[in-house]
Amino acid sequence: MASNLLTTLSEISLNTSGSTLLLIISLLVAIGLSYFVYRSTIPPVPLGWRILLMSLRAAVVMIIILLLFEPILSITRRKQEKPVVAVLLDNSASMALNDQKVNRRTELKNTLNAEIFHRTSGNFNFAFYPYSHQLFDELDSVPDSMTLNGDGTDIRRALAELKERLAEKYFGAALLITDGADNLGENPARYAANYGVPIYPIAIGDPAEQKDVLISNYVTNEIAYAGTRVPVDVYVRSSGFSGQRVQVTLNHANQTLDTQIVQLSGNSFEQKVRLHFSPEKEGVFKYEVRIPEMAGELTKINNSKTFYIKILKSKLKLLIVAGSPGADFLFLKRALEADENFEVQSFVEKRRGRFYNNLTLPNPEQLAKFDCLILVDYPRRTSRTESLQKIKSALAKGKPLFVLSGKNTDYAKLLTLNDFIPLAAIPQKGPEQIIYMKQLPQGVHHPLLRLAEDDSENIEKWQELPPSFFNLNSVKLQNTAQSLAVLDMDRSGGFRRRALPLVVVRSSGKRKSAAVLTYGLWRWDLLMWGVGKNNSSYLTFLQNTIRWLTTDDDSKLVKIVANKEIYRSGEEVKFTAQVYFEDYQPVDGAEVTVQLQSAKGKQNLALSNAGQGRYEGRFQVLEGGDYEFTGTAHLQSRVLGRDSGKFSVEEFSLEYQNTRMNEDLLKRIASESGGEFFTSENFSGLKEKLTFPDKFITLKNEWEIWNRLPLLITCILLLSAEWFIRKRKGML
Known part of the structure; x- marks a missing residue:
């Protein structure tokens, strides 16, 4: 990549931790002491030997003094850095298309064979990076060919990752060789405005609309129910085939489920065609919408789309047993009946444990045919034991239970279902008070209380709900139960009890139950409209609860x-x-x-x-x-x-949805970044644009001389030499 053009040695210095004057004086004293020691010896030795011994002693003492001052040797060099011009090579599948005028693969190859990419420049270095949905590793040299098989193009991400990789280099400019078919991520032109270096697109392909017929989109349900009629809206876009009629078909397992004829507009506008099918089995099934290949069109790859739909059994059957026709029951029933995925049947108790319309609860076998049982302010003091026994028998068959407490709930009777509910003991009742609810950390992430994917948004949605009612002084839960939300002590003014659980769940194998111990949930629906919002949080909570209760889920760690x-x-x-x-x-x-x-x-x-x-x-x-x-x-x-x-x-390629070269986007990228737009046919003026100011970096290397083993070894050798000479000469 970048190499040095010129490196010069700027400065060499020796720094110490103490005073330089004190160091010089100490060194002179060391020399003086060495002279004093060897000016005369016993026995006398020749002058030459005395000078040698004096030098050895002086050298050792001077080294020791230097070590005490912790000297550091610094060498500073100045280096001119060579700029890097990064070349981003679009490796997506759209780069392999045959336009009406040119073959993009051939056009790309001719562009890369240009002299500018093969002639060594003394002013900068090229670095080649292929990309599609992300930036790939740098290539060693100009590629002879490319695979051109990427399933998506994200120019903004490629630019961002490139800038990150070249953060430690002199990044001079970016060349963007592409057809501009950007179909993933954020707008690259907006990102280019603050990129910091100029971007020079070299456009590949024809900017004119290509002669083509394609399925641009479809809309259908991700989940459908067996035995229902499911609509599939197919959007067809065409260019160059005005007035021609084509057949749009919906297929599954090599069978045609529905077909419609559409007359093409040919003006690149989308035309909607509605197809239908009626699934019969449960499971996840693959479907295909298709239009026939037209003579002379750009590609046939975009003439079909495949998608998956999860087919569930017929609507979930829900049974509501209510202690009275109160507001909580009425709002709950209306909300569930408005959901096309639910089939709701209700029993409302009146005096002496009887039900309205002279109804009686079905027997346990019939109750077991419901997918979920819901108790609303039930049982009450007057509720009959035989009704509870029927419910208990149905729950024993593995049916899930949703308990919505009320002002008149008889918890002693409810505890006859203790094998199936989260409560472990009869709660102690107290005066009714208005309270707010707060999610616990485990509740924020539990699917029951998940009103939004983002955690902060989820918490905010729960906090904006109006208060409800509560009349319990104590609550004891089963060991296998989990509390998801509790009474909010800070917002429930004057409520001095501890943070009692309000929403609890229990899951043991495939047996599930949930209980809401606060009541007046109708306020979460009605009062939200009064503050300019809607009842979406209330509806989502009910849907989440029913979905969680009716979904098999074992207790894995x-x-x-x-x-x-x-x-x-x-x-x-x-x-x-x-x-x-x-x-x-x-x-x-x-x-x-x-x-x-x-x-x-x-x-x-x-x-x-x-x-x-x-x-x-x-x-x-x-x-x-x-x-x-x-x-x-x-x-x-x-x-x-x-x-x-x-x-x-779903098997769907983004690369064949917008097949013309996106000239407008590439020009905006060039303009916003301070670069210039080129085409593959003429980019001879690019080289003149690639001029960059000189950039120098300072490199400073330091060595701690005092902390080096060779100095210690040198001292030992010098002292050893002095000792050896003195012994040979018989000196004292």
């Missing part, structure tokens, strides 16, 4: 999950791990690694510690297909546990 099961190409996968000791206390300081495996190989990802036993990591996926991951948690040399899972990435 190490849990590693991806935030989704299905991703689009270029989307970021977020891994989250939770690590516990055997007593379910969170583990901090563990090493958590995730290994991803696809058809093209393996990759490793280290997760970072987010605190409270939680670890996080991100990974950007570009290639479509099925991925499996295995995660392991280590603490020192001990393996705490392992977990595994899988996800799918």
